Amino acid sequence: MAQQPPAMAVTFKVNGKAQALMLDTRTTLLDALRDHIGLMGTKKGCDHGQCGACTVLVNGTRINSCLSLAVMHEGDAVTTIEGLGTPEQLHPMQAAFVKHDGFQCGYCTPGQICSAVAVLEEIRAGIPSHVQGDVGTAPEMSLPEMRERMSGNICRCGAYSNIAEAMAEVAGVRIAETHGAQSDAGAEA
Amino acid sequence: MKAFTYERARTPAAAAAAVAGNKGAKFIAGGTNLLDLMKLEIETPTHLVDVQDLGLDRIEETKEGGLRIGTLVSNTALAADRRVRKDYGVLTRAIVAGASGQLRNKATTGGNLLQRTRCPYFYDTNQACNKRKPGSGCAAIGGFSRQLGVIGTSDSCIATHPSDMAIALRVLDAAVETVDASGKARSIVIGEFHRLPGNTPHLENVLQPGELITAVTLPKPIGGRHFYHKVRDRASYAFALVSVAAVLNEDGSGRAAFGGVAPRPWRVEAADAQMRSGAGAVAKTAFAEARPTHENAFKVALAERTLAALIAENRA
Numbered sequence: 001m002a003q004q005p006p007a008m009a010v011t012f013k014v015n016g017k018a019q020a021l022m023l024d025t026r027t028t029l030l031d032a033l034r035d036h037i038g039l040m041g042t043k044k045g046c047d048h049g050q051c052g053a054c055t056v057l058v059n060g061t062r063i064n065s066c067l068s069l070a071v072m073h074e075g076d077a078v079t080t081i082e083g084l085g086t087p088e089q090l091h092p093m094q095a096a097f098v099k100h101d102g103f104q105c106g107y108c109t110p111g112q113i114c115s116a117v118a119v120l121e122e123i124r125a126g127i128p129s130h131v132q133g134d135v136g137t138a139p140e141m142s143l144p145e146m147r148e149r150m151s152g153n154i155c156r157c158g159a160y161s162n163i164a165e166a167m168a169e170v171a172g173v174r175i176a177e178t179h180g181a182q183s184d185a186g187a188e189a
Numbered sequence: 190m191k192a193f194t195y196e197r198a199r200t201p202a203a204a205a206a207a208v209a210g211n212k213g214a215k216f217i218a219g220g221t222n223l224l225d226l227m228k229l230e231i232e233t234p235t236h237l238v239d240v241q242d243l244g245l246d247r248i249e250e251t252k253e254g255g256l257r258i259g260t261l262v263s264n265t266a267l268a269a270d271r272r273v274r275k276d277y278g279v280l281t282r283a284i285v286a287g288a289s290g291q292l293r294n295k296a297t298t299g300g301n302l303l304q305r306t307r308c309p310y311f312y313d314t315n316q317a318c319n320k321r322k323p324g325s326g327c328a329a330i331g332g333f334s335r336q337l338g339v340i341g342t343s344d345s346c347i348a349t350h351p352s353d354m355a356i357a358l359r360v361l362d363a364a365v366e367t368v369d370a371s372g373k374a375r376s377i378v379i380g381e382f383h384r385l386p387g388n389t390p391h392l393e394n395v396l397q398p399g400e401l402i403t404a405v406t407l408p409k410p411i412g413g414r415h416f417y418h419k420v421r422d423r424a425s426y427a428f429a430l431v432s433v434a435a436v437l438n439e440d441g442s443g444r445a446a447f448g449g450v451a452p453r454p455w456r457v458e459a460a461d462a463q464m465r466s467g468a469g470a471v472a473k474t475a476f477a478e479a480r481p482t483h484e485n486a487f488k489v490a491l492a493e494r495t496l497a498a499l500i501a502e503n504r505a
Binding site for chain 2: 063128151
């Protein structure tokens, strides 16, 4: 008879609610969220960390939930798209995606929004990026910065420019000003 | 994915002992490359030793005036460190040129050095690959080789090391600190850490079974202007065709390491000595033994031109 695959207990918080699970050690954080907790907002795209559809926040930091084992998250606090806002009370980034038409089919959108929320925090925290002229200085809140930092989220429908506009609105960046900067960055890249 | 048991180690020596004593065991830290490969059953560990609780997540100053970077420091935290940005700009630049924000948040310093090649024939389990299955042959030789290595390769393997970070560490003369199961520590200079493939391409570094990376150390700052220029098919989130890490001085002297071209960060100190004579002289020495394929011969010229651009920028 085949042996039972190894299972382990793990507890972590998802969107503020404690979860105690008994999981096959192979279960990714993504599969734990979807198949064991029933939060279907987080999506499985490539399942190899290439598309970003599975992006969630762990202790406030964005990661690919498909490339992390659930048992590695003992004691962590996970935030998914369901934890950012509700249909009645959207997170400002969700509202901006709706306003600016930042999606078409919507499959990548939960990952895009989780990533977008974290990107604005990363810029505010001064995390450097590839498009900075001088990594010794603080990065600017600008469209080129946002676009570079969102490169781990792929949108097959190509809603990128609207996603960037949604992010710019939430960040308080004037789009008219940053369109010029955007083409400068294109030349540099 | 194959089934495995899992434990969280409490000390570096205990982690090393847990892996050394179990042939199917592997360390897991960020997991961003290992889990990718486990899903494809290219890696099939039967036991994982999670090292996240070892407290190796700090960057400290060394008594020699350099930095000791704990192996668990994330790529993001390393790139963002104030001291690294000020004195080792090439390292920050290399890290932010690689992967995506999500991956850099999870990927670790030690794990970055141990990541496997992205050669498509290594990833495709239907293809012959001496690195994945020793003795099975190399389908990359004679295959689609535009992305693959031009120097340091062998008749068994033409894969490249994919890291950006490691190219900067090589130009900075970093060292890798380890501990083994008996608790014995050693330091390996980065230039001797990765092996060339020869006829054993499955052996990629000089670590012994169970030997755990605890830190990467940087010598005291060397000054100069720091550059990392990566040439790739997309503006972001793609592996290098060619990358150049360079530290150039006002008098035109300097040093350079090349990525995307070899099974390990490629630097030839005798080539550095030619820096004041220009990129052509450096590349002639650094790539003297190049053996490109007809699809990737452009990389040798591209490496020279990329360095030439950085030398021009340094003069400007």
